[in-house]
Amino acid sequence: MSLPAFAELLERLVFTPGRNAKLALLRGWFQAQPDPDRGIGLAALTEELKFSAAKPAMVRELVAGRVDQVLLALSHDYVGDFAETVALIWPVREGVNAPPPTLAEVVEALETTPKAELPALIAGWLDTLDATGRFALIKLVTGGLRVGVSARLARVALAEWSGQPVADIEEIWHGIAPPYLPIFRWLEGQAERPDPLDTPVFRPLMLAHPLEDSDIAALEPAAWRAEWKWDGIRVQLVSGPGGRRLWSRGGEDVSGAFPEITAAMDFHGVLDGELLVVRDGVVAPFADLQQRLNRKTVGAKLQKDHPAGVRLYDLLFDGTEDLRALPFDERRLRLEAFVAREQPRRMDLSVQIAFASMPQLAEVRAGARAASIEGLMLKRGDSPYVAGRVKGLWWKWKRDPLSVDAVLMYAQRGHGKRSSFYSDYTFGLWRPDGQGGEELVPIGKAYSGYTDEELAWLDKWIRAHTTARFGPVREVEKELVLEVVFDAAQLSGRHKSGVALRFPRIERIRRDKPASEADRLDNLMSTIAAPPPAA
Amino acid sequence: MAIGAPHPETWLKVTPAGLYCEPGGFYVDPVRAVERAVISHGHADHARPGHGAVLGTAATLAIMAARMGAGRIGVPQALRYGEVLEIGGVRLWLAPAGHVLGSAQVCLEWRGSRAVVSGDYKRQRDPSCAPFLVTPCDVFVTEATFALPVFRHPSPEGEVAKLLRSVALFPERTHVVGCYALGKCQRLIMLLREAGWDRPIYLHGAQQKLCTLYEELGVKLGLLPGATVANKSEMVGGIVLAPPSAVQDRWARRLSDPVVVAASGWMRVRQRAKMGGVELPLVISDHADWDDLNRTIDEVGAPEVWVTHGRDDALVHAMAQRGIRGRALHLVGLGEEDEAEPAPDDAAVPA
Ligand SMILES: [Zn+2]
Numbered sequence: 001m002s003l004p005a006f007a008e009l010l011e012r013l014v015f016t017p018g019r020n021a022k023l024a025l026l027r028g029w030f031q032a033q034p035d036p037d038r039g040i041g042l043a044a045l046t047e048e049l050k051f052s053a054a055k056p057a058m059v060r061e062l063v064a065g066r067v068d069q070v071l072l073a074l075s076h077d078y079v080g081d082f083a084e085t086v087a088l089i090w091p092v093r094e095g096v097n098a099p100p101p102t103l104a105e106v107v108e109a110l111e112t113t114p115k116a117e118l119p120a121l122i123a124g125w126l127d128t129l130d131a132t133g134r135f136a137l138i139k140l141v142t143g144g145l146r147v148g149v150s151a152r153l154a155r156v157a158l159a160e161w162s163g164q165p166v167a168d169i170e171e172i173w174h175g176i177a178p179p180y181l182p183i184f185r186w187l188e189g190q191a192e193r194p195d196p197l198d199t200p201v202f203r204p205l206m207l208a209h210p211l212e213d214s215d216i217a218a219l220e221p222a223a224w225r226a227e228w229k230w231d232g233i234r235v236q237l238v239s240g241p242g243g244r245r246l247w248s249r250g251g252e253d254v255s256g257a258f259p260e261i262t263a264a265m266d267f268h269g270v271l272d273g274e275l276l277v278v279r280d281g282v283v284a285p286f287a288d289l290q291q292r293l294n295r296k297t298v299g300a301k302l303q304k305d306h307p308a309g310v311r312l313y314d315l316l317f318d319g320t321e322d323l324r325a326l327p328f329d330e331r332r333l334r335l336e337a338f339v340a341r342e343q344p345r346r347m348d349l350s351v352q353i354a355f356a357s358m359p360q361l362a363e364v365r366a367g368a369r370a371a372s373i374e375g376l377m378l379k380r381g382d383s384p385y386v387a388g389r390v391k392g393l394w395w396k397w398k399r400d401p402l403s404v405d406a407v408l409m410y411a412q413r414g415h416g417k418r419s420s421f422y423s424d425y426t427f428g429l430w431r432p433d434g435q436g437g438e439e440l441v442p443i444g445k446a447y448s449g450y451t452d453e454e455l456a457w458l459d460k461w462i463r464a465h466t467t468a469r470f471g472p473v474r475e476v477e478k479e480l481v482l483e484v485v486f487d488a489a490q491l492s493g494r495h496k497s498g499v500a501l502r503f504p505r506i507e508r509i510r511r512d513k514p515a516s517e518a519d520r521l522d523n524l525m526s527t528i529a530a531p532p533p534a535a
Numbered sequence: 536m537a538i539g540a541p542h543p544e545t546w547l548k549v550t551p552a553g554l555y556c557e558p559g560g561f562y563v564d565p566v567r568a569v570e571r572a573v574i575s576h577g578h579a580d581h582a583r584p585g586h587g588a589v590l591g592t593a594a595t596l597a598i599m600a601a602r603m604g605a606g607r608i609g610v611p612q613a614l615r616y617g618e619v620l621e622i623g624g625v626r627l628w629l630a631p632a633g634h635v636l637g638s639a640q641v642c643l644e645w646r647g648s649r650a651v652v653s654g655d656y657k658r659q660r661d662p663s664c665a666p667f668l669v670t671p672c673d674v675f676v677t678e679a680t681f682a683l684p685v686f687r688h689p690s691p692e693g694e695v696a697k698l699l700r701s702v703a704l705f706p707e708r709t710h711v712v713g714c715y716a717l718g719k720c721q722r723l724i725m726l727l728r729e730a731g732w733d734r735p736i737y738l739h740g741a742q743q744k745l746c747t748l749y750e751e752l753g754v755k756l757g758l759l760p761g762a763t764v765a766n767k768s769e770m771v772g773g774i775v776l777a778p779p780s781a782v783q784d785r786w787a788r789r790l791s792d793p794v795v796v797a798a799s800g801w802m803r804v805r806q807r808a809k810m811g812g813v814e815l816p817l818v819i820s821d822h823a824d825w826d827d828l829n830r831t832i833d834e835v836g837a838p839e840v841w842v843t844h845g846r847d848d849a850l851v852h853a854m855a856q857r858g859i860r861g862r863a864l865h866l867v868g869l870g871e872e873d874e875a876e877p878a879p880d881d882a883a884v885p886a
């Protein structure tokens with residue numbers, strides 16, 4: 001019964017907006033399913049297991065052989081998605097009483113069946129399934145399973161289900177292949193934790209707490225080290241005889257998207273750093289890095305136009321020597337020696353910023369306006385490298401946000417607990433309309449920052465001032481001014497306004513301000529910083 | 536059809552007010568107020584106020600009176616299933632349609648030619664009403680709400696089991712099921728009772744009146760406290776039934792961390808469920824699906840089938856391949872209640 005059960009899990013995950021609910025669904029899956037199916041299902045969800053044996057064209061041919069062409073066309077036109085159309089329209093065959101396949105059977109058969117026999121195999125499976133099961137099977141065999149379950153979320157669910165710390169699971173995760181039998185044996189208390197040996201596994205990163213104003217006074221400058229907090233993505237570089245991997249902060253393997261980085265990892269060790277797009281030593285805005293993300297492979301032109309580099313923060317392993325228990329200052333010396341010795345291409349050291357007092361450091365922080373700098377990192381000189389967010393060891397001290405007074409243009413319903421509220425807001429600024437007047441152009445979308453009271457007030461205002469509806473979206477009268485704060489503004493060719501905001505959120509509702517006095521797009525453009533200084 | 540009998544199109548006509556039986560002088564499910572109306576069932580798109588005289592099953596008349604007030608339905612005349620009446624030479628009787636309590640097919644015979652107007656119908660089991668009865672005829676007038684081969688409803692028992700699995704998986708949340716007040720709501724309650732759910736089922740105020748009426752008409756539904764007066768904590772781990780427009784709106788804020796559920800044939804298509812913000816779609820419909828529409832057409836054996844409302848293109852195409860003549864009537868005003876295609880956004884409901 002495992003494919004129908006997997007199909008139901010898949011359907012629920014797709015429709016469930018809440019993280020906690022997703023975790024509950026995954027825990028239920030681990031609890032109820034036998035090996036190896038639960039591990040195969042898990043790998044399929046997180047896309048560690050992907051099939052490409054069957055092409056969509058094969059499915060197209062299969063259904064064309066069984067369904068009237070006119071009815072198929074009308075149905076496809078109505079449903080939109082072809083795989084879903086096939087799943088729904090597939091005619092039931094009288095007299096089929098074979099049980100549906102298990103996930104393990106599907107995986108094994110896909111690997112061993114000659115290409116010519118695949119269509120008959122898949123058609124036979126479709127005959128045993130209901131519509132939900134057929135949809136899951138088609139998505140699975142054509143490699144189109146996109147459910148939005150990250151590997152990180154799956155591991156948190158495993159931790160909650162088993163009671164083992166998520167860091168302990170993450171550390172061995174990549175050393176063991178699907179269906180993860182040794183991991184499940186360990187999590188169920190039937191075996192010791194498996195040893196990944198020298199495979200390039202991910203070690204959970206050390207994270208920082210946001211520094212509040214009230215925390216600053218307690219900081220003794222001599223005990224702390226300061227560095228820039230770069231606006232890229234945190235990565236872990238693992239390289240050794242067992243292979244090379246570039247891991248994201250959440251433990252996703254991003255090696256494939258940055259081949260020039262893995263090619264430069266001619267060392268044996270584990271490093272922590274910030275992945276950035278760097279041109280001639282200058283860090284580009286985050287939007288440039290975004291062009292390189294979420295790609296399994298990457299072409300030569302993209303690598304040339306958006307060259308990646310890593311700014312190194314920390315050294316976790318030097319060869320096989322685990323340095324994580326050492327104080328930060330000692331690890332820093334080892335990192336400097338490591339870089340001097342290995343001289344890795346495309347990598348440089350994160351600069352330490354000297355300071356004598358907190359007010360002096362605050363001035364340095366206020367002076368940084370480059371879009372590629374988010375603020376400062378403060379690390380205690382004696383801090384060991386520990387997984388997760390341990391309070392009092394590392395602080396992130398983001399610079400003060402920028403702000404703009406914008407006009408509310410559209411509102412959309414939220415998800416989960418917020419589904420009855422209009423909680424996602426698209427806002428815009430004024431610009432000349434080319435005919436002597438002015439028009440609003442949307443510059444961003446925010447769905448946080450407000451209090452519960454403000455949300456309730458906004459929801460009511462939106463319902464009372466709706467001018468048009470498009471599905472879950474309402475267009476409103478252009479009357480309400482919102483003060484929106486954001487971390488940086490960047491030029492963007494993909495947005496109608498030509499600008500993209502980083503982390504916009506609603507700071508306050510400006511009921512006192514008429515819409516005509518909201519900001520002009522020009523004002524915002526003029527604040528966008530010139531390229532940041534070389535580090 | 537007897538040799539020499541008149542073709543039904545000569546005596547059963549499409550008019551702006553709806554289907555009109557000329558020799559009998561009455562309309563079937565007219566969309567505007569008329570002198571004499573025969574009503575297939577109590578959904579608002581079929582049963583409208585202001586007629587001079589109305590004929591239907593006793594349950595349908597009671598539902599109409601409860602919904603619009605006894606004074607607004609016209610002079611009522613109740614007919615039992617199978618009881619035959621002669622009006623102006625037309626023989627008329629009602630046959631169960633399996634759609635909602637009291638729902639009927641209107642069977643008409645004139646000079647040896649017989650037409651059956653299905654109203655809305657389904658063939659799936661429904662413990663809250665009498666099952667559909669096949670009546671052979673010369674012209675079958677069918678609905679076509681789900682007349683595309685992608686609509687094949689799974690067993691409602693399986694869908695209810697899915698709901699109960701979810702209730703067990705999320706004991707700290709409240710499941711709120713969007714369902715129509717007439718028919719779907721009571722069918723769901725009975726399916727839940729059959730599946731062993733004997734705890735109270737909480738009702739939105741809009742569902743209460745018809746549930747009370749069903750009980751009065753002999754359909755046992757169990758304990759149904761009002762959700763509006765119940766306190767939030769009492770409904771945790773429980774099931775609430777509400778109109779589709781309320782489950783996502785301000786009304787639902789009284790529930791704790793609600794799981795939004797919808798029970799409708801449209802839930803078969805993922806984009807539909809997604810657009811409505813539904814977390815648990817259940818495919819439970821009170822209309823015949825594609826297979827049952829075609830099976831019914833074959834079973835009544837009519838050489839000609841008229842399609843009143845819904846999608847006619849696919850059905851007419853499929854019938855043509857079997858030598859059945861299909862005719863789209865394009866009746867306006869039908870398909871606006873129960874499982875009419877959902878609007879892009881529901882209207883705001885008073886809190
Ligand atoms: Zn109806």
Ligand SMILES: [Zn+2]
Pocket residue numbers: 578580581655869870871872873
């Ligand atoms: Zn109807």
